Amino acid sequence: MDTSRRIAYFCMEVGYQATMPTYTGGLGILAGDTLRSAADLRLPVVAVTLLHRRGYFRQILDAAGSQAEEPERWNVSDFLKELPVRTSVTLEGRTVHVRGWQFDVLGATGHRIPLYFLDTALDANSEFDRTLTDHLYGGDAHYRLCQEVVLGIGGVRLLRALGYKSLEKFHMNEGHAALLAAELLDERTRVEGRHDPRPEDVEAVMRQCIFTTHTPVPAGHDEFPAAQATAVLEPRLVNLLTKVGCYDTGLNMTHLALKLSALVNGVSRRHGEVSRRMFSGQTVDSITNGVHARTWVSPELARIFDKYLPLWREETFTLRQAMRVPNHELWAAHVQAKIRLLDYVSRTTGIVMDPEVFTIGFARRMAAYKRADLFLHDIERIKQIQSAAGPIQIVYAGKAHPRDTGAKEIIKKVFAARQALLPEIKMTFLTNYDMQVGALMTSGVDVWLNTPEPPMEASGTSGMKAAMNGVPSLSILDGWWIEGCIENVTGWSIGRDREGPDGGVDRARAAEMIYDKLEHVILPMYYHDRDRYFDIMRHAIAINGAYFSTQRMVHQYAVKMYFR
Numbered sequence: 001m002d003t004s005r006r007i008a009y010f011c012m013e014v015g016y017q018a019t020m021p022t023y024t025g026g027l028g029i030l031a032g033d034t035l036r037s038a039a040d041l042r043l044p045v046v047a048v049t050l051l052h053r054r055g056y057f058r059q060i061l062d063a064a065g066s067q068a069e070e071p072e073r074w075n076v077s078d079f080l081k082e083l084p085v086r087t088s089v090t091l092e093g094r095t096v097h098v099r100g101w102q103f104d105v106l107g108a109t110g111h112r113i114p115l116y117f118l119d120t121a122l123d124a125n126s127e128f129d130r131t132l133t134d135h136l137y138g139g140d141a142h143y144r145l146c147q148e149v150v151l152g153i154g155g156v157r158l159l160r161a162l163g164y165k166s167l168e169k170f171h172m173n174e175g176h177a178a179l180l181a182a183e184l185l186d187e188r189t190r191v192e193g194r195h196d197p198r199p200e201d202v203e204a205v206m207r208q209c210i211f212t213t214h215t216p217v218p219a220g221h222d223e224f225p226a227a228q229a230t231a232v233l234e235p236r237l238v239n240l241l242t243k244v245g246c247y248d249t250g251l252n253m254t255h256l257a258l259k260l261s262a263l264v265n266g267v268s269r270r271h272g273e274v275s276r277r278m279f280s281g282q283t284v285d286s287i288t289n290g291v292h293a294r295t296w297v298s299p300e301l302a303r304i305f306d307k308y309l310p311l312w313r314e315e316t317f318t319l320r321q322a323m324r325v326p327n328h329e330l331w332a333a334h335v336q337a338k339i340r341l342l343d344y345v346s347r348t349t350g351i352v353m354d355p356e357v358f359t360i361g362f363a364r365r366m367a368a369y370k371r372a373d374l375f376l377h378d379i380e381r382i383k384q385i386q387s388a389a390g391p392i393q394i395v396y397a398g399k400a401h402p403r404d405t406g407a408k409e410i411i412k413k414v415f416a417a418r419q420a421l422l423p424e425i426k427m428t429f430l431t432n433y434d435m436q437v438g439a440l441m442t443s444g445v446d447v448w449l450n451t452p453e454p455p456m457e458a459s460g461t462s463g464m465k466a467a468m469n470g471v472p473s474l475s476i477l478d479g480w481w482i483e484g485c486i487e488n489v490t491g492w493s494i495g496r497d498r499e500g501p502d503g504g505v506d507r508a509r510a511a512e513m514i515y516d517k518l519e520h521v522i523l524p525m526y527y528h529d530r531d532r533y534f535d536i537m538r539h540a541i542a543i544n545g546a547y548f549s550t551q552r553m554v555h556q557y558a559v560k561m562y563f564r
Contacts (some may be wrong), residue, residue: 006562007046007169007171008167009038009171010177011031012148012174012177022117026460027214030289036550037292038105040551042107043113043558046114047114053133053134056072056399057069061415061431064416065414085100086161087100087157087160088154089154091232098119098120099122101116116162120150132146132147132150141224145229152182153182156187172212172257175222175254175256176222181209182256184208185197189240202244210264211265212267216275216456225250226250245259258282263285266458268289269483270455271286274455289550296468298340298443298469300333301333301469303333305325309321309324316545317546317549319546320543321542330538334469338355341441342359344430349429349430353393353428354393359395359447360394360445361395361442361449362397363396363437364450367400369457370457374507375394377511378511382421383421386425389523389524392425394421395427396414396427414429447491448462448491450475450481451475451494452478454477457478459479464480464484468541468548472490472492474514474522475491477495480548494514495513
């Protein structure tokens with residue numbers, strides 16, 4: 001074991017492969033892609049996350065779109081190696097034992113990054129404590145706080161127990177891991193037998209800590225009442241947090257991370273701007289997200305890249321040369337990926353779709369601000385588009401958090417719209433949106449639809465995956481798309497680059513903007529000017545695929561955050 005690693009990367013969830021259900025969606029998949037690229041670049045990184053023995057959940061939808069959930073169990077020992085050392089944390093005055101499991105993230109050159117999964121399912125723990133690493137984002141606020149103690153404090157302690165003494169930077173990917181900063185502060189006071197931190201202690205911890213915030217949505221920032229946090233945390237930690245001004249009216253994990261981090265960033269340029277307004281007086285940089293090319297490019301297109309862009313796996317920026325790929329080969333690869341998607345649709349839903357028909361894809365975590373139902377605002381208008389400009393078919397996917405009743409209602413609206421569109425237009429909803437379904441969709445549809453409410457989209461990465469596969473986006477100008485959209489070159493915008501719901505227009509007008517662009521620009525190009533459509537597919541790869549990669553992103557983290 002190489003314990004000379006210099007960077008520790010913490011995230012509540014890491015999505016590495018569909019058969020390891022340790023992620024919900026964008027945040028976890030981004031973490032997995034980040035670690036892959038860090039391994040590709042041979043960076044001295046070690047990573048920590050929670051185990052999630054029962055995953056996020058397995059989605060069950062009835063004929064009306066009502067969602068139910070069941071645990072998604074997996075055999076941990078089939079994927080991970082149990083570590084010989086253990087550590088512990090204190091919750092509500094009792095000792096909770098924590099073990100670690102190791103998974104090695106393998107880079108393109110053979111470099112490995114150890115990823116440690118924290119687990120409390122031990123006989124020595126109480127029945128409640130054994131469940132703390134069962135469910136991702138499960139339970140109530142008390143359960144979540146206990147989980148975050150295990151992640152932040154238990155994670156640092158496990159690394160110390162494993163011999164990682166030379167760590168220089170701790171990267172908190174979202175605020176769930178913020179208690180690691182409190183643990184680092186406590187380490188410094190404990191070694192000298194002190195209870196209270198000195199200014200130089202705070203400065204030293206700040207120099208060690210990096211914080212990446214991912215959401216402008218208030219619900220995305222965990223906050224716990226003071227009484228609850230005081231009951232759960234060790235008194236030493238409560239004292240430390242109070243002394244450094246992180247415990248005024250309660251424990252806000254985002255504020256804690258901001259207070260004890262010298263380097264903070266948002267995940268797109270716009271998100272950086274929004275975060276600077278949210279966190280007044282805080283210096284917030286921005287590093288726009290990316291995706292891992294080798295993971296998300298379809299097998300069919302990968303063979304084409306191997307032929308024309310032989311270095312693309314090691315040097316993602318060489319995708320800029322995609323303009324040299326001949327039309328017929330690009331299209332043949334896309335059609336093969338489309339057929340794979342539609343075969344999956346047929347097998348899992350019984351709905352038979354036509355590979356000749358223009359296919360719209362929408363797949364996101366079902367949250368209100370992502371507005372999965374915006375496109376379906378006017379069913380008759382969608383039917384008119386098909387009559388006027390050519391046939392369409394639609395593939396949806398996405399999970400609603402078990403306690404998000406509003407998001408569950410959106411899924412039911414999508415199901416109702418599916419019935420209303422028949423028989424003229426076929427639409428399907430794929431259950432259990434995961435990395436496998438995401439890969440099929442982002443390579444197999446003809447356009448990627450994205451309709452968040454500005455400025456709520458911090459970044460978004462699904463459209464980046466689509467771009468790497470030559471699938472252009474039709475998207476609201478928010479998050480990464482403000483940087484990625486070149487109109488009629490890499491895809492198409494919905495509305496204007498202006499913050500506020502729909503750039504200042506109402507819902508009906510936003511939907512009409514989508515319909516208008518489909519009817520008068522996109523569908524005529526697809527059906528009657530296919531060479532022009534091929535150009536946009538190639539530009540999506542050459543401009544956006546080449547830039548919006550985790551290889552570029554991780555290189556920026558290395559230069560701006562890790563080794564500065």
